Amino acid sequence: xxxxxxxxxxxxxxxxxxxxxxxxxxxxxxxxxxxxxxxxxxxxxxxxxxxxxxxxxxxxxxxxxxxxxxxxxxxxxxxxxxxxxxxxxxxxxxxxxxxxxxxxxxxxxxxxxxxxxxxxxxxxxxxxxxxxxxxxxxxxxxxxxxxxxxxxxxxxxxxxxxxxxxxxxxxxxxxxxxxxxxxxxxxxxxxxxxxxxxxxxxxxxxxxxxxxxxxxxxxxxxxxxxxxxxxxxxxxxxxxxxxxxxxxxxxxxxxxxxxxxxxxxxxxxxxxxxxxxxxxxxxxxxxxxxxxxxxxxxxxxxxxxxxxxxxxxxxxxxxxxxx
Amino acid sequence: xxxxxxxxxxxxxxxxxxxxxxxxxxxxxxxxxxxxxxxxxxxxxxxxxxxxxxxxxxxxxxxxxxxxxxxxxxxxxxxxxxxxxxxxxxxxxxxxxxxxxxxxxxxxxxxxxxxxxxxxxxxxxxxxxxxxxxxxxxxxxxxxxxxxxxxxxxxxxxxxxxxxxxxxxxxxxxxxxxxxxxxxxxxxxxxxxxxxxxxxxxxxxxxxxxxxxxxxxxxxxxxx
Numbered sequence: 001x002x003x004x005x006x007x008x009x010x011x012x013x014x015x016x017x018x019x020x021x022x023x024x025x026x027x028x029x030x031x032x033x034x035x036x037x038x039x040x041x042x043x044x045x046x047x048x049x050x051x052x053x054x055x056x057x058x059x060x061x062x063x064x065x066x067x068x069x070x071x072x073x074x075x076x077x078x079x080x081x082x083x084x085x086x087x088x089x090x091x092x093x094x095x096x097x098x099x100x101x102x103x104x105x106x107x108x109x110x111x112x113x114x115x116x117x118x119x120x121x122x123x124x125x126x127x128x129x130x131x132x133x134x135x136x137x138x139x140x141x142x143x144x145x146x147x148x149x150x151x152x153x154x155x156x157x158x159x160x161x162x163x164x165x166x167x168x169x170x171x172x173x174x175x176x177x178x179x180x181x182x183x184x185x186x187x188x189x190x191x192x193x194x195x196x197x198x199x200x201x202x203x204x205x206x207x208x209x210x211x212x213x214x215x216x217x218x219x220x221x222x223x224x225x226x227x228x229x230x231x232x233x234x235x236x237x238x239x240x241x242x243x244x245x246x247x248x249x250x251x252x253x254x255x256x257x258x259x260x261x262x263x264x265x266x267x268x269x270x271x272x273x274x275x276x277x278x279x280x281x282x283x284x285x286x287x288x289x290x291x292x293x294x295x296x297x298x299x300x301x302x303x304x305x306x307x308x309x310x311x312x313x314x315x316x317x318x319x320x321x322x323x
Numbered sequence: 324x325x326x327x328x329x330x331x332x333x334x335x336x337x338x339x340x341x342x343x344x345x346x347x348x349x350x351x352x353x354x355x356x357x358x359x360x361x362x363x364x365x366x367x368x369x370x371x372x373x374x375x376x377x378x379x380x381x382x383x384x385x386x387x388x389x390x391x392x393x394x395x396x397x398x399x400x401x402x403x404x405x406x407x408x409x410x411x412x413x414x415x416x417x418x419x420x421x422x423x424x425x426x427x428x429x430x431x432x433x434x435x436x437x438x439x440x441x442x443x444x445x446x447x448x449x450x451x452x453x454x455x456x457x458x459x460x461x462x463x464x465x466x467x468x469x470x471x472x473x474x475x476x477x478x479x480x481x482x483x484x485x486x487x488x489x490x491x492x493x494x495x496x497x498x499x500x501x502x503x504x505x506x507x508x509x510x511x512x513x514x515x516x517x518x519x520x521x522x523x524x525x526x527x528x529x530x531x532x533x534x535x536x537x538x539x540x541x542x543x544x545x546x547x
Contacts, residue, residue: 036394036464037393037394037395037464037465037467038393038394038467039393039394087394087396093393094337095337095392095393095394095396096336096337096338096384096390096392096393096396097338097384097392097394097395097396097397097398097401098396099395099396099397099398099401099479101395101396101397101462101479102394102395102396104462105394105395105462105463105464106394108462108464109464134462136459137459137460137461137462138461138462162495163495163499165492166492166495166496166499167499169492169496170433170434170436170496170499170500173433173434173496174434174435176404177403177404177407177434177435180335180336180404180407180408181407181408181411183335183336184334184335184336184337234336234337239400240400241398241399241400242483242484242485242486242489243484247456247457250457251457
């Protein structure tokens with residue numbers, strides 16, 4: 001465990017950071033780096049360092065400080081809440097290749113640095129899907145698994161004829177290859193605090209402008225020419241491969257640890273659009289799936305108190321885990 | 324010909340890729356894609372006797388003289404983009420892939436159908452890949468090596484999923500867009516499930532490596 005102050009600079013004197021302060025948000029109480037092979041991953045913690053650990057895992061194109069309201073609620077109940085920025089995201093290193101397997105190994109490195117014992121794990125979106133696969137491959141790490149709207153089920157495109165699917169796939173791959181030809185020179189466009197918040201609002205239309213401004217101050221870097229998101233500019237949405245959404249949920253029935261899924265009822269572009277009805281038939285023995293009405297993909301951001309209460313009720317008290 | 328004098332470094336994201344010019348000449352080049360754990364040959368291989376034109380060979384990411392990434396993260400699709408970087412440099416090619424390189428050659432034939440004038444799929448390391456559907460396969464951190472190939476490349480690219488119905492999509496793309504009757508030729512004698520499916524598709528030829536090279540070489544010169 002290494003502390004790297006230069007990676008986590010004090011920005012409290014920045015006027016924009018002060019303007020982006022969000023009621024109820026708490027910065028991580030400890031920040032350090034964990035090596036994952038030749039990469040350095042930024043780890044953020046809330047709560048008593050001697051309390052039993054509970055891991056939180058963010059989604060794609062997010063970063064762990066999006067948990068700045070939700071994580072402190074879990075910490076207040078007696079947990080040492082530990083999260084990390086996935087490679088290329090937040091304060092972690094940018095690297096040459098990004099892949100599911102790489103993210104999985106990075107998760108193992110962080111977990112191994114914190115505990116050898118099973119711990120509760122809460123994953124949102126892609127982070128939830130990642131943890132479902134890790135729970136299948138390495139169940140010994142998990143005392144409980146909570147999935148926050150992170151269960152891909154089917155492709156977002158409608159059924160189309162074979163020939164049309166081939167044409168669509170060819171165009172998608174062609175565009176992706178075109179982007180790879182120019183990715184070496186990709187940069188993040190700078191902007192004001194409000195401009196970056198507005199841009200992110202396109203991905204997070206249900207989240208408040210105040211929260212989006214706050215996200216800029218914790219997920220962005222303030223350079224002389226403006227704010228830039230810290231995420232590696234070489235990462236982009238899309239891509240392709242043999243993976244199929246339904247392959248994630250088919251790992252569910254075999255899970256041996258207690259499992260809780262919390263879905264939002266409102267479909268969003270960033271979400272998977274999976275319904276409780278689709279999940280229920282795959283639930284493991286004793287597993288539960290709850291849906292929050294009038295809540296979108298970011299359940300823990302829209303309803304932090306409700307989701308935290310559900311998680312705490314599910315995992316039990318931290319003192320019970322510690323005893 | 325000394326390979327060191329004829330290596331062009333291409334940029335693919337943060338990775339530098341070594342493109343070796345094994346033989347100069349007129350006309351469309353043959354692009355060789357090596358197998359898993361191999362690297363571009365230093366000289367023109369004997370098995371290229373059926374090709375009398377220029378020949379180039381690429382070192383994939385993590386192999387040969389190309390960059391070794393920090394912390395792995397390989398996929399066949401990333402290697403496809405490696406091969407596409409070579410296409411950006413060379414223009415029209417005929418592509419010959421060994422093992423893993425055969426799988427990438429198939430994808431390249433579909434994804435860049437107007438630039439690939441024939442893809443030859445040959446035996447070699449990494450031909451099989453992983454399962455055709457998900458497994459509970461474990462994840463491990465590997466100690467680094469001082470030299471290529473990258474252990475993560477060997478590990479991750481030997482277990483990537485290759486569903487047959489996914490791979491035949493690339494055959495259909497090649498048939499739709501290349502204008503060739505037989506844009507893909509299977510020379511490999513070993514046929515994992517994905518390759519057996521490809522070989523069974525209309526428009527996929529089967530022949531010896533020598534005959535495939537001669538056939539594709541005869542397709543004519545580089546388009547103006």
